[in-house]
Amino acid sequence: MMPRIHQHTLTWPLAVFAVMLAVSWRRWVSIIADSGRELDLPLRLSNGETLYRDIHYLYTPLAAQVNAQLYQWFGARLETLQVSGVICSLLVVWFCYRIARHLLSPAASTLAACSIIIFCVFKPAGNLISPYSYSALYGMLFSLACLLTCLHSLRQRDSRWLALSGGFFALAVLSKQEFALVAGAAIWATVYLVLHQADFEEREIRARDVGQDTILPYIPRHSRDGVSGGAHKLFRTLRSPVLGIMPLSVIAGWWFVTRYDWDLLVNDCHLLFTNLPASLRFYNAHRTGLNAPLASLLQMLGGAGVAVTVACAIAWFSVKAAPSLKRRALLIGLAALSFALLIGFVSRGQWDGSPLRALPLLLLVLLWQARKQTNQGALFIIAAYSLAALLRVMLRVPSGGAFGSFFLPTSLTLLVYVLLRVLPDAIARWSNESDAVTRAQRFGWALLVTALVCTAVVFGIRYRRTYSHLIETARGTFYAPRDAGAAYGEALRWLQQNTRTDEAVAVFPEGSDLAFFSERRMPLRHQIYIPGLVSERDETRVIEQLRELRYVLIVNRPMREFGATAFGQDFYQRLGQALAEQYRVVQICGAPNEPDIAIGDQRFFIKILERKTP
Template sequence: MAGGEWLGLAVLAGLVVYFLAVSWRKWPDPLIDFGRELYLPWRLANGAVLYRDVDDFYGPLSQYLNAGLFKVFGPGLMVLVTANLVVFTAILAVIYRLFRRAWGPGAAWVSAAVFIAVFGFSQLVGVGNYNYATPYAHEATHGLLVCLLLVAVLSGWMETATLRLSFVAGLLFGLSAVLKPEIVLAAGLVTGVAYMGQRWFRRPLGRAAIGAWLVGAVLPTAGFAVYFSTQVPWGQAGQFACRAWLNAASSTRFIGDPVQTGFLGFDQPGPHALEHAGATLLALLLLAVIGAGAWRVDRATGTVRRWLLLGGLAVGLGVVAVKVLPWISAGRCLLGLALIYAVVSAVAVLRPPKAGTSSRVPLLRLLLAVLATVMLSRMLLNGRIHQFGFYQAALAALLVPAVLIGELPERLGLGKWGRGMAVVGCLALLGPGVVFFAGRSRQLLLMKTHAIGESRDRFLTFPAATDPTGGLVGSASDWLRAAPGGEAAALLVLPEGEMINYLARRPSPVAPFFFFSAATSGGREAAIVRDLEQRPPDWIVLVSRDLREYGVQRYGESPEQGGQILDWAGDRYEVAATFGGDPLDFRQRGLMILRRRH
């Protein structure tokens, strides 16, 4: 690397430090999702078995990795954060390396900077967790790293399918199979495209290479099956080991769920499809303006004229980016752009390479385009930068500056001035968007001043005047930690709140981790009540949670939305403490602790 590139890497490191400092200990949400990411490894580290004693939607790899960290270093939010920062650094390094090989160091630097500033540690909505320090699901960030490493391996495997590369490619695919459904899908499609590319160029693929791939692919699932077989019968052990994809393939609990439907954009498919089409057309128009401007600047005569054209186009793009573009909905264009670029890349691969050129760069670009497109599958008609966009939309967003800077000038045959215009146009168009997202995140993060937890579990959330939820969670956790019974005293939090279980160090008596919607429908709430009959908790916490997006106005209002559990608790429990208003009414923001009568 040249000295200038090392300086660029130092600037990227400085960006990481800055955005970490702005968001320090402000990453998680006190009630939603991330409590599970702390509670599950704490329970597993203390002898519980995943899926038998504690439930989860996804595969076993991430939770057992985190449990291993807790076993070695002790439980703690900052233990996971430290590990997650290592994962983030690895993702950033692989992105930079892959993009550098595909589009050059300049494109790689800009893409990496966008990744850090927009996707790394931002909070763009009221709920935390959508970042790489405290992800809502570790399977998401671990899975993105696995998929990027798979692309790196497959780009070499397509040229020479050695036994070592075949085994590593199979192993990475196998790791995806014990993570998350969309990660399995992404790894599978990327592998399929790589195989077709390998066959297209008629490169030999021996039986030994196929066997090595199969061994690697089976190894992670087989390893977990063997482990689970020491805890449960073999049939159940196999199901547990395959949970990542079996849950998606066979479970009906989320069919018709309004929140999941909304995540996909299927709640209003027609309007959403039109929004996506319009956003994609607008994005293509702006990219065409940059391309045409770069071509015009490159062919202009005279230095002064070139500078005037370059400056005028840059100012015009900047004004449009600042005054016109609705950046909050910028994610709407990403699927269309990624699909178009995947097709363009596929055509480039299918064309015979020019004499003296390698097919490796076009193949790598195609693999990255396919991965970026497939990662958007969970937001098919609801593309967004915020929320799940931190990992699902990130790669597609990074393709835009990479292609503008590293590929468009090459395709247009541009010289120095044209390449410069492409860079300036890219920065003028995308720079205001990066500033918008970074500024929006900073405003939200600055509001987080209320501390919850102690020592390595300490984090900051919104004060009571903004959102009292964090204060309620902290107060209840402190109260329960001081209550008699210690870690042997079981705690049930309704309708959701494993963060309280974790901070209070009180295990739940039942496996589910939330008690509404898909977890209680279809007869599941009655099954939970039967389990509670067998293992009644010592404590029950009722905490306000806005469930309107699930169609619930008041928790417990119907038999399959908490009503059966509350009826069961009935006279069996008495009020031990209250904080705030009525906990069953999300508008009152309250919390109640119930103690079992003896």
């Protein structure tokens, strides 16, 4: 039996959201890493620069243009985008709650919504208030809207919802390219189910017409018109999402064609993921787990071992009158736990023991089980969407980091579904005890609520202890990590005291948020100098631009995730040599007593360089 929750079930998620918002207040922005692009790029657009041509950008344009418009309406401040992040996060929670209601009771859907708030919205290393990419936030929001409208279309058998899903698909693609696959998976699954459902109903009607239900499996699947009839049904079903996609696609296509040339978008900005430099291939291989596929598979199996251990523990506590089942659950649980511990030892710190590693296996099982059951359409669509969302991290699903928040919301909903519905029903079926369902659900609730409360407390402590250095600027107030924040604040004060407002100041290899918060101007085309991403022509152009700049900042930001560490030494050596020849160090923020400290050191610091007098 489910715990009783007040009839206004959204009260609990809103309360949890408010508490986490208060605990983490102004502690959302991650200085240097990605924040410069997210904060400074919209400002440059609102000042008249052109996306892709004047400012290099790897994503589709919607988020950048929307944020530029927000700056024009509400001012170029950190809080402008963070309010957008809060609103989008609330919408994400609302969409996920409505999605969960297609599978779960109001109480269980409330629990799923709370899990998304804690594990996704307010995860310290990758929250949604100041995300690593607003493109990803908007893309996820529109893809969830696409999923929800697909579910409504299936339930209400109304093609207008499917047409609306096509519009959300187009918006998701215009926000971030990879969400084309995610939103597209929801539409594909819906179309598949609509065709399957229509075919099933047609076979039932024909079986009744001949008066023999026993021959139902032997009646051909196609209509009287054969292949042409199936093609006609496919066309009618696809017509709605295509009509939804077309208007925005035509507008976006016209916008791209009239403003840019193909080579700039495809070969320089890689919007179609073509001609990627080695550094981005290296990065993507690590994200997917394909850099070490065997180790990634072992960790996935280790995650499955943890999940089986938990399931066996719930079964052992839930069963009362089936000693043989309790014995099997105990033996299987101990074996799974031993296997998981062995994998953890072999992984040598590369896996944190999270069962989330095994999510792709769970989703495949759910997808397979639901594919031919006409009453499991919502499960099929949500599982297909969730699996597509995990494709980029298929072999290495993260439990932390900046990206998990965008991949996990619907998967967390399905975990709640498995713990509160699938597993209790299975335990009751195996044990032949009707009241085992109630006991298993109680244990599932206890496990989930305990995990949420403990995680919320840990996250709250982490926010307060880690982000303790207050930084106040004209363009926003926030807390940063103590050591890095001290160096960051020192660099901001130096810029404000020694440079003019709106003066051009270059920042390498990343950190144009320093220019944003100091009200200075980042003049370079690339906001982030990812190894190998800047062409030789652009590197030459930057070297020429240095002649016009008084000051340059070099942030000790290792790029290990891209296969290199030190800017100017391991990558972009020509640029590093030009800086060494033309500039001298005038300030080291974060290591003032070590003038010879080298880029690539373990400590965080910022070097301020001044152009040598000719």
